[in-house]
Amino acid sequence: MTVAASGPVFSLRDIPFSYRGSWFGFSPVVAEKTYAEDVHLVSHQTGMHAILRLVPTAETAVSATPHQLTWSGGGGRIDLAYESADTVRVRGRGLGLRLLAADPVLTPFSGPYFYRDPVDGSYVFTVYQTGRRYRITLLGGQADPLGAQALGGAERGLVLGGEWEIAIEEYETARAPYLGGDTFEQVAKAARAEFDAFAAAVAPWRGERTPAAELAAYVLWSATVRPAGFVTRPAVLMSKHWMDKVWSWDHCFNAIALAEGLPGLAWDQFRLPFDHQDAAGALPDSVTHSEILYNFVKPPIHGWALRHLPPAPEVYPLLERWTTFWLEARRAPGRELPHYQHGNDSGWDNATTFDPERVVETADLAAFLVLQLHELARLAPDPGTSARWSAQADRMRDALLAELWDGEKFVARGALSGRTWSSSSLLDLMPIVLGEELPRPVRAALAARIERHLTAFGPATELPGSPHYLDDGYWRGPIWAPSTVLIEDGLRRAGYPDLADEISARFRALCEASGFAENFDARTGEGLRDRAYTWTASAYLHLAAAHERRRRS
Template sequence: MRSSAPGPVFSLREIPFSHHGSWFCFSPVVAEGTYADEVHLVSHQTGMHPILKVVPESGAAVTATPHRLSWTRDEGRIDLAYESADTVRVRGLGLGLRLLAADPVLTPFSGPYFYRDPVDGSYVFTVYQTGRRYRITVLGGQAEPLGTQALGAAERGVVLSGDWEIAVEEYETARAPYTTTTSFEQVVTAARAEFDAFTAAVAPWRGDRTPAAELAAYVLWSATVRPAGFVTRPAVLMSKHWMDKVWSWDHCFNAIALGAGLPGLAWDQYRLPFDHQDGAGALPDSVTHSEVLHNFVKPPIHGWALRHLPPPPDPADTYRLLERWTGFWLTARRAPGHELPHYQHGNDSGWDNATTFDAERVVETADLAAFLVLQLRELARLAPGPDAAARWTAQADRMRDALLAELWDGERFVARGALSGRTRSSSSLLELMPIVLGEELPQPVRAALAAGIERHLTAFGLATELPDSPHYQDDGYWRGPIWAPSTVLIEDGLRRAGYPELADEISARFRALCEKSGFAENFDARTGQGLRDRAYTWTAAAYLILSAAHERRGRTT
């Protein structure tokens, strides 16, 4: 599907300008919650690092679309577009530009060192923080260097004026001199075609009823990086702001959003954390370019996710990996004599500071048991033979029965200290998450959970803490704000539990929230304002998942 419209226009303060596969972006966001006056080239190799400052002549206004970044003032303009994942072309027509080191201080161990390459005459920044080089090749017009080979606090970079064009590349130690026969407008056209093809694949159903679908697709497309460092396959980062990692449950939602249209890329998302599965079978907490963290884990939603993905390309391998991940919970996270597994910290649940964990951190919770029941069911489905399938089915039945016998108090699910044995309830939405079991729960339990979920529903969606709770905080992370993963999991569970009307309402409110407030990491449950990182891929993925399902239901009713 090809549109003649220029595509969605977005604010760089909300969403960075980038390209599928690239490890860098253009954004005024230079650190967590820190906004510069100028747009910066920000690299995400070895962390988040502002490298170059893009400074047009004063008074220029910036506009971003998926395929072109522009600055305009009077009759002059500057345009920037990606030629490839590691190269951008920048063209100025009657508007000058200074392209400067973001860090003005240079020492042998910090800041960009700037020099002119005697081989091809290009200007090169070599940057300690990323261990990469950034080459500026002048394709037309005049460029004046500032501070080449200077140590200290000298301003360093290139000044361009009049009509001019350059290429900027990120690379390792050396590469052949940059040459091209492609015009700037051809670069823009190719970039647009790449994005249009991606959008057509992941959101072929988009239309007037899904006005945020194209921008949601852009958030996913532009946050995707090519394999490098510990990122072993093409990966959708959570953001190309400061949340520039893949966490080991976030990736499932991105995989589901991509699954129908781009199954290969979807399976890359699902598999990436499994590439770093440790000897105990545990998945890492997170993976990024230069770091794999194992200090926490994330909840085992991977069996649930398999229900929403296309068939695995290698079922036997998927079974083996899921078996090891499930075995970790059944072995390393069950106290002797206990049927139910435990989290060691709120971070393990993905709900870092939820009130469920206020009294004790090491707790057996109902959400964890419910996820494992679903995962055990998937192992039974993937099992290589009837004996293995029967074994997993029996384990799933036993886990479900223990959940109901030990954590259901007749009115609600409680959490139990794995060491103390004390039980406690809270006003966190997390304690209603067993609705993901859907039809497996007795009807009175389903009804109680649905009623509890409805109490969390604000005008904008599901608050993660009851709004009338004394622990509720508007910007309290998992102590109030609306989040995408909890919304998708609960919406899906309600449908299977026999509450489609409530599921419809939750879906509609969350979709409207994204259309109003974008794809923030989370949202104020009272006002709908976007909070924290404003270009979060699992939020965009949730919008696509819910919108696609809503459009499918609309076509069949």
């Protein structure tokens, strides 16, 4: 990533080019870990679907900034900019473009149908996979259609050459003919102004000491979609690559990053999973355009997150139901401590904590609930209710220390077997989030163990010397943003600001060097998996903003 006068320049293999509110973007990433040679229009309605291939007629280099995508080569260039969330403008000067269906085969249950609309003369792809239409209106130059009205296997699309300009729209069944009006330069300038305003709101402190802040803001801005399907609010997806959902703990980190500059959007992020809270009070595992999953849940970090958000008393009943779910549906009879039913419930899907058994009482879960019970006490409508929640928080904390602290470390316990064990997972050290609530010897022991996990780039999720450590092992080694933020915050409140500062500095430097990947190789710092992950960008913004506040105070 470099920074030009027009903003950060980034690779489409890492970050898709998109626009706040849009459900589609432009990228060579067409499926999970699948990279095409050409840039594609990729939609995230009803899932991730590559719709159109954009193939220049000469060899080109592609560059992207937050407001404009450009192909250069063959003595000419093609520019693309968003006019609105569902419309882009594309123009060519001395460079042609083949705009083709990504899937050349039309069947009764898949593929695109391509035709010319006799009403306005536009060219339209109607696509089974998204259930949407993609209209191309010629604004200048000439277009030669390929495969219009063809059935079965055929190349479908337009060939544009010379000096030309088009508009591409994603819509449902019908809309008025595209009229345009603004020049391409005006469209691109307006898109830049939209992003600049967003960046100024979420990172007003950005500067030379925070070189990745603007790109982090772009990752959030471009991954935001407008309400549609099951997405009930403006939502920051985890990515506009293949991780195109909102998971019910990821959203908290995005809300925190947005809270100071855009509190309304921040609350939309926090509230979205609660719009789908079930009758038992549980939050869904994930929400996306056409799917809600309840087969797992995610950890109750929401009380912790509320400490970083502006006041909103109306969240009390939502948080109460979510907490009651854990107290009633996830505690075995006679037990004080709640349990996860699988590693997926913890968010640390394959952490070694869950190797011996899957239905487990863990220290991190109890610690998160202690914080959530304290938050309920703070938000309670009356003193009596507040006192009741405070008492429950004290009982949960006392049970955590009595039942899972063995004098040196926290252990996990099988909810069915009753046996206990320890692991080399950073998950077992997450009770540091309780900060000053922990006895001093416990804090000291956790801080010392956290230091053992610390690599040059941040805290590895599995002890690097463990036989179970894997460089690309998901939660068995790589560095993740949420664990980093939670531990940094807990250490600071536990009285270890120097160690917290070091973790913050290493993670910020990691993002500045390696971008905003889903996770990172703890030994090399290489970005892994999905490379445009919003909670990673949010973690960078949160840590950088806090560092700048401390530096200026």
